Amino acid sequence: MRYNEKELQALSRQPAELAAELGMRGPKKGSVLKRRLVKLVVNFLFYFRTDEAEPVGALLLERCRVTQEEPSGFSISFLEDPERKYHFACCSEEQCQEWMGALRRASYEFMRRSLIFYRNEIQKMTGKDPLEQFGISEEARFKLGGLKA
């Protein structure tokens, strides 16, 4: 599948939701834990060698599962292939929880669902569509009841 690396590079330079140096281990058997600068930008997770400006790789965070791994670590796997796990080691339980929370909220699908939820709830409580003020109430993406899970 073709993609333009520069698009990803540009994204990796955007302000990040979270960025920290973590231990990271790939899903392949025999992978070794390496120190990587991990950066969360919208629904992508970039990781850099600690002394480099360009990312080594990127993961798309959609339809993924974030699981706690003892001690103070977590793993990311993708719903279609749950056995392949990317492992991350944090320096504290606190940091681990912070990352896990942020990663679960990072997907476009989660954000869209949340938006639909709040829109729905607010409309129920006030009788008014909160998206009207932004001029996007007709957008198909935010249709109430059209849960694009």
Place this chain on the structure above:
Amino acid sequence: MAGCGFNSLLQQLEALGRKWGRTLLKGAPRTMIGGPKWDSGFRPVSLSRVESPFPRVGQELCAPHHLFGNPAFLLRVQFCPLPLLGSALLFSLRRPRMALGGLLSDWITMKLHQKSVLSFFRGCRTQAPDREGILLKKGARNTSYQRRWFILRGNLLFYLENQADHTPLGLILLENCQVEPRLGATEPYAFTILTPRVEGTGGRAYKLAAENQEELGAWLWALAGASCRQLVVLLPTLEAQYRELCQAAGQEPSSPPEGCGFLATLSTPSSFQELHEHFGKEIRVLQVVCRRPQASDNGSNRSQAEEEPELNSC
């Protein structure tokens, strides 16, 4: 060029600390028996690990190099098309033909884990995308327009050779892009998606064309709002509004459903009631989705796929 043996070259690369220099060093230098020998005693090196995507045969990777203490010399690396003898990189010294900056940007530097993207693409096949349909796409090399099936999901625009393909042909990332109609193009209803620039090099312009005015309008609208950033900006406002209302009404605010990630985030077992409620909601929604008449001529494939509600979508 005396005294600049192969080992010295490796040392120089190591000293530079460049990423791909380290990659090259992972392979043990081996001489190719009967193979070509280049000036200065350089010998082909067998690569044990290369960051994917794997260089294409004939592709040249270049790096700044300080051999002879002269930073102007560039090392040109040619990928050797001798698969039977194993992958080999041949080194040769050439004078620089263009500025360092321009060359550096041609490096392969990053790997997108395609499985994460394909997993998303395939996992969503039975769910309605934000928009899909035929668009004409101008090729990068072949400048004629090709008919492609485009699928927009969130901030990702996939394009396929055929609607039913299992793997997309390509992906366009829609963050910080500019989408504009293109007047004076050879095709009517033409528009451009301009991706952001990186360090002096312009962004890539994807030249597309819709099949009619209506499609053009609908796509322009859909693509303009496709960035994640939009949601990131909107959400806190709505959430705050919701919490305020709950507070005013003396109501306990609840959290948005996690949907596909629901099971993934359960740390303690949920009550049956909770799970029943959640999945019941999703099934009711899917029932509505399945009964919805097809908006465009998607063909029989899609209508069949949607007939069976995905009860196990999580």
